[in-house]
Amino acid sequence: MLQTNAVRAFSAMFLAEPHSTVRRYKSLSDRVGKDIFIHEHKLYPYYTSAYALYLLEFLFRNQKVDSKYKVARFQILLAVRLLGNDSPIPKWNANAMDKYCEAICESLWDSSKADALFDKALKAIDAVAGAGLDRDKLHEAKFTEELMLYCAIM
Numbered sequence: 001m002l003q004t005n006a007v008r009a010f011s012a013m014f015l016a017e018p019h020s021t022v023r024r025y026k027s028l029s030d031r032v033g034k035d036i037f038i039h040e041h042k043l044y045p046y047y048t049s050a051y052a053l054y055l056l057e058f059l060f061r062n063q064k065v066d067s068k069y070k071v072a073r074f075q076i077l078l079a080v081r082l083l084g085n086d087s088p089i090p091k092w093n094a095n096a097m098d099k100y101c102e103a104i105c106e107s108l109w110d111s112s113k114a115d116a117l118f119d120k121a122l123k124a125i126d127a128v129a130g131a132g133l134d135r136d137k138l139h140e141a142k143f144t145e146e147l148m149l150y151c152a153i154m
Contacts, residue, residue, distance in 0.1 A: 012074035079121035
């Protein structure tokens with residue numbers, strides 16, 4: 001289960017594939033060792049995505065984030081990355097990757113900044129989802145593309 005969540009969180013946050021985390025998890029798990037969890041990658045993106053998921057689950061458990069957003073947890077992680085650091089993602093093995101992730105983590109480590117970042121991510125989800133959080137809509141690549149565009153202009 002831990003590896004499953006680590007693969008999902010990393011894929012959602014850093015590969016920008018939150019739409020593949022639930023219904024197409026098998027295709028993600030097949031990529032482990034090929035382009036996920038490979039030796040050449042820096043470890044910071046894996047830590048960042050796992051920590052962000054941990055914080056989000058903490059917010060759900062403590063009812064600081066409405067449970068209606070659980071269906072969008074991996075889309076929220078993508079929005080957190082996009083809003084936490086709007087720079088392009090560096091190469092996976094570059095030292096710049098650590099600095100990129102550290103900028104996101106600095107917000108996540110500070111509870112008030114983390115709350116504000118998650119709140120902003122939820123607002124992005126609401127804006128793109130429209131009237132409701134339709135599970136089918138959330139798990140389409142089109143929703144991911146729209147979310148990425150929206151976060152770029154926030």
